Amino acid sequence: MTNDSLYMRRALDLAALGRGSVSPNPMVGCVIVHNDQIIGEGWHQRYGDWHAEVNAINSVGAGLASAQQEPISGQAVGRRLAPPLQESTVYVTLEPCSHFGKTPPCADLLIEKQVKKVVICNDDPNPLVAGKGIQKLRDAGIEVITGVLAEEGRKLNARFFTFFEKKRPYIILKWAETADGFIADENKQPLAISCLQSRTLSHQWRTQEDAILVGTNTALNDDPKLNARLWAGPDPIRIVLDRTLRLPRELHLFDNTQKTICYNAFSNEEEGETTFVQIDFDENFLPHLFKDFHSRKIQSVLVEGGSQLLQAFLNDGHFDEIRMFKSPNAIGKGTSAPLLPTGVRFTDQAKIGTDWLTCYRKYE
Structure with missing residues (x-):
C-alpha cells in the first residue's frame, strides 16, 4: 500500500464516524501529513457544523504536541508547534467544497493556509461543487491528486452519490422470513x-438512514412505531403509502412523535409532525415518489414493508441493497416472502443470534 493509500484509508475511517449524523451532507474525513507524520485529522461530525478540513486544521497543534518524543520548554512550544501547513499534504475523502453553504468554502481555507498538496478520494457530484473546488486549488498553485481509493470512497458515500447521480435515494430492502419462506401468518397478522x-x-440501521418506508397493509396490520427504540441514535423519517387515506389516525404512525410523511392520492396538508403529500398513484408510481424524496433531500430509505411493496421495488429494479433475515423456525403456511429477481449478487452472510442475515446488491 502506498503512503497516499495509507493516509487516505485513515481519512475514510474518520469519515465513517459521521454516519447517521451528517445527512444530507456526505461523510468526509481529512488527514494532514508533514514529513510522513500525521499532524492533524478531523471529520465532518454533524450536519451544519464545520467540515472535515476545518476540524483537521484546527487539530494540527494538538497533533504536533502528541508527536514530540522529548520534553520541550515552554518557550519552544510556540516555535515547534507552529503549523507547517505550507509544507504539508492534506488527504480528504471528498473534493473540498467551493461554495458558501452553512459554512464557508473549504477550498478557500486550504488556499488561505497555503497547503503544499491536496490528495482527494472522490470528486464531488454536487453541481454546486463538481470540479470547481479542484480547479480553485490548482489555480492557486496547489498540487492536486484525485482518485485515491475512489472505489472505497464511493462505497462509503453510496447514498450521496446515488442521490445526485440517479436523482433518487439509496434504497435498502429489508425483511425477515421463516425457515420455510413466510413473512407473516396466513391472516397477514404480526409475527x-x-x-x-x-x-x-x-x-x-434505522439510525443510519434518512427514512423508513412501509405500505398500507403493514401499517394497518402491524401498527408499527418505526422508531429506533432499541438503539441510541436519531429516529428516521417515517413514510407510509396510503393511497385512499384509509389508515385510522389512531395508529402509531400518526402520533406526531417523529416526522412522518403519508403519501396519498387526494390530500396535501400538515398536522403537527405529519405531512400528507398527494402524488400520482398510477401503475408505475415509484418515480413520482422518488421525485418528492429528492425535493426533500431524502438520500436513503429503508423499506420494511410487506411482501407486495417489497416485490414492487424488486420487480422495478429500484433498489440498491437487500438485507434478509432467515429464522430457524417454520410456520407451515402464511404470506410468502418476496422472490429475489435475477440481477442481484450475494455480498455477505452472518449469524445474528439464532438468525442468518444474508445481503445482496443489485448488479449495475
Missing part, C-alpha cells in the same frame, strides 16, 4: 420472526 439481536441490529 415475531427474527430474534432480539436481529431486531436490535435493524434498529441500529
Whole structure:
C-alpha cells in the first residue's frame, strides 16, 4: 500500500464516524501529513457544523504536541508547534467544497493556509461543487491528486452519490422470513420472526438512514412505531403509502412523535409532525415518489414493508441493497416472502443470534 493509500484509508475511517449524523451532507474525513507524520485529522461530525478540513486544521497543534518524543520548554512550544501547513499534504475523502453553504468554502481555507498538496478520494457530484473546488486549488498553485481509493470512497458515500447521480435515494430492502419462506401468518397478522439481536441490529440501521418506508397493509396490520427504540441514535423519517387515506389516525404512525410523511392520492396538508403529500398513484408510481424524496433531500430509505411493496421495488429494479433475515423456525403456511429477481449478487452472510442475515446488491 502506498503512503497516499495509507493516509487516505485513515481519512475514510474518520469519515465513517459521521454516519447517521451528517445527512444530507456526505461523510468526509481529512488527514494532514508533514514529513510522513500525521499532524492533524478531523471529520465532518454533524450536519451544519464545520467540515472535515476545518476540524483537521484546527487539530494540527494538538497533533504536533502528541508527536514530540522529548520534553520541550515552554518557550519552544510556540516555535515547534507552529503549523507547517505550507509544507504539508492534506488527504480528504471528498473534493473540498467551493461554495458558501452553512459554512464557508473549504477550498478557500486550504488556499488561505497555503497547503503544499491536496490528495482527494472522490470528486464531488454536487453541481454546486463538481470540479470547481479542484480547479480553485490548482489555480492557486496547489498540487492536486484525485482518485485515491475512489472505489472505497464511493462505497462509503453510496447514498450521496446515488442521490445526485440517479436523482433518487439509496434504497435498502429489508425483511425477515421463516425457515420455510413466510413473512407473516396466513391472516397477514404480526409475527415475531427474527430474534432480539436481529431486531436490535435493524434498529441500529434505522439510525443510519434518512427514512423508513412501509405500505398500507403493514401499517394497518402491524401498527408499527418505526422508531429506533432499541438503539441510541436519531429516529428516521417515517413514510407510509396510503393511497385512499384509509389508515385510522389512531395508529402509531400518526402520533406526531417523529416526522412522518403519508403519501396519498387526494390530500396535501400538515398536522403537527405529519405531512400528507398527494402524488400520482398510477401503475408505475415509484418515480413520482422518488421525485418528492429528492425535493426533500431524502438520500436513503429503508423499506420494511410487506411482501407486495417489497416485490414492487424488486420487480422495478429500484433498489440498491437487500438485507434478509432467515429464522430457524417454520410456520407451515402464511404470506410468502418476496422472490429475489435475477440481477442481484450475494455480498455477505452472518449469524445474528439464532438468525442468518444474508445481503445482496443489485448488479449495475
